[in-house]
Amino acid sequence: MANKKLTIIGATGFLSTTITRQLVNDGVTVRVVARNPENAKKILPDSVEIVGGDVSDKQSLITALKGTDALYIHLNTETTDMNLPFYTEREGVQNIVEAAKANKVKHIMQIAGLESLHDDFFLNGTIETREIREAGMKLIEDSGIPYTFFYCSFFADSFIRFVDNNALYLFGDLPHKIFFTNSFQLARHIHQAIENPRALNQKYPVQGHEAMTFQEATQRFFMIYDPEVSVQKLPLETVNELGLPATEAAFLRRIWEVCGGLDERFVSAETYEHLGQPLAGIDELARQIKNS
Ligand SMILES: NC(=O)c1ccc[n+]([C@@H]2O[C@H](COP(=O)([O-])OP(=O)(O)OC[C@H]3O[C@@H](n4cnc5c(N)ncnc54)[C@H](OP(=O)(O)O)[C@@H]3O)[C@@H](O)[C@H]2O)c1
Numbered sequence: 001m002a003n004k005k006l007t008i009i010g011a012t013g014f015l016s017t018t019i020t021r022q023l024v025n026d027g028v029t030v031r032v033v034a035r036n037p038e039n040a041k042k043i044l045p046d047s048v049e050i051v052g053g054d055v056s057d058k059q060s061l062i063t064a065l066k067g068t069d070a071l072y073i074h075l076n077t078e079t080t081d082m083n084l085p086f087y088t089e090r091e092g093v094q095n096i097v098e099a100a101k102a103n104k105v106k107h108i109m110q111i112a113g114l115e116s117l118h119d120d121f122f123l124n125g126t127i128e129t130r131e132i133r134e135a136g137m138k139l140i141e142d143s144g145i146p147y148t149f150f151y152c153s154f155f156a157d158s159f160i161r162f163v164d165n166n167a168l169y170l171f172g173d174l175p176h177k178i179f180f181t182n183s184f185q186l187a188r189h190i191h192q193a194i195e196n197p198r199a200l201n202q203k204y205p206v207q208g209h210e211a212m213t214f215q216e217a218t219q220r221f222f223m224i225y226d227p228e229v230s231v232q233k234l235p236l237e238t239v240n241e242l243g244l245p246a247t248e249a250a251f252l253r254r255i256w257e258v259c260g261g262l263d264e265r266f267v268s269a270e271t272y273e274h275l276g277q278p279l280a281g282i283d284e285l286a287r288q289i290k291n292s
Contacts, residue, residue, distance in 0.1 A: 113151060
């Protein structure tokens, strides 16, 4: 059987680099659209075809998406400013949709957050920028191109981003158990969704199979990834003492506040049934990242 093929926009990010590598390991033929192809070449596997393209430049996307059947969009919006003239996940996605239509793309997949499917799980409210991403996703839905949206829980991969000087800092009160997901789980679901009629026009929650508090999950992760790292809990207000620019500190504070209110139920049984069980839990994730 011929390899499945996928074009990815946003493959050079923190999570998406691992997702892209895993898709390649699983035998998917991957093309990446990157605004900085030289950088993409350095960090992605040699077998990935890299083409230049910027989501703010529709013409570049029309060229980059030639011959694409299945497309995965992995962009991000990290700001508290709701009044910018351009967001990759809204105006950028509008350009992608128009370029996809021009190229008769058959299937668009995209990453999203669990809050867009289950804001009932978020007792302290959700990140304001979800509105921007949701407006972009509405454009995909309205385009008539079949879609698959992945509404992901918290990625355990992100733990290593919070490490400083052999300590991982958790901010605020984090009392609830969360079904942490990871980049390997999402890569497997994306792989299974390509050329899968059952996955068309579906909105899948993506959660791991085990519920844990932040404290439990980070302790388990670092026991394998790096036992030298200790997990420290700090009051939410101490985010202000990190010396970050005011807007970055505000965004980070809001993220931790939202995490403190995240109280999930398991709602991913259908995702597993359609796209397979996750193969890597938190321990396997820690092992894989450590060895990579
Ligand atoms: N962290 C979590 O726990 C969690 C939970 C649920 C969902 N998510 C979702 O995960 C996503 C974030 O993943 P991440 O951390 O991997 O993102 P990231 O590191 O911010 O990566 C963003 C990607 O977008 C690309 N990009 C930015 N501007 C572009 C442009 N104008 N044209 C083309 N490409 C452009 C970047 O390319 P460059 O390399 O050129 O910058 C990069 O590849 C978000 O959608 C978030 O909602 C995260």
